[in-house]
Amino acid sequence: MKKIDDLIASATSIHDRYKAGRMERETVREWVLGLGGYPAPYAEPLSEAAAWFRPLRDLEPDALKVVDLEKLKAVADAGAVDQRIDLSLGRSR
Structure with a gap:
């Protein structure tokens, strides 16, 4: 769990800075x-972020930063989304 907590803290910190x-x-x-590598639910947003950042992009800097920030936020928020899904499934049972 510490590895996941470190990932979330780092992704949030890097996003904000x-x-x-x-x-x-x-x-x-x-x-x-x-x-x-990280387990679900972090694997997919990390894979998407890596695919986005791997090539150098030739976009307008502001547009580039918007997408960069979206990718970082998706990594940081992956666990929260997974917990909300678990909670909603638990209520419907």
């Missing part, structure tokens, strides 16, 4: 591409 302009995109890119 990048959003505030205190971190360069290349640093974010290297962090995402350096992550190892």
Whole structure:
């Protein structure tokens, strides 16, 4: 569980620092591409983030940052989404 907690804390911190302009995109890119494997529900958003960050993108910087931030937020929020699904399924039983 500590590994997951560390991932969530790191993804949130990196998202916030990048959003505030205190971190360069290349640093974010290297962090995402350096992550190892994680179990569901984190595997899919991490895979999508890695696929997004792997190639260098030739987009307008503001548009690029919007998508970058969406990918980071999806990683940080993956567990919360999974918990909400579990809770809603539990109520319907």
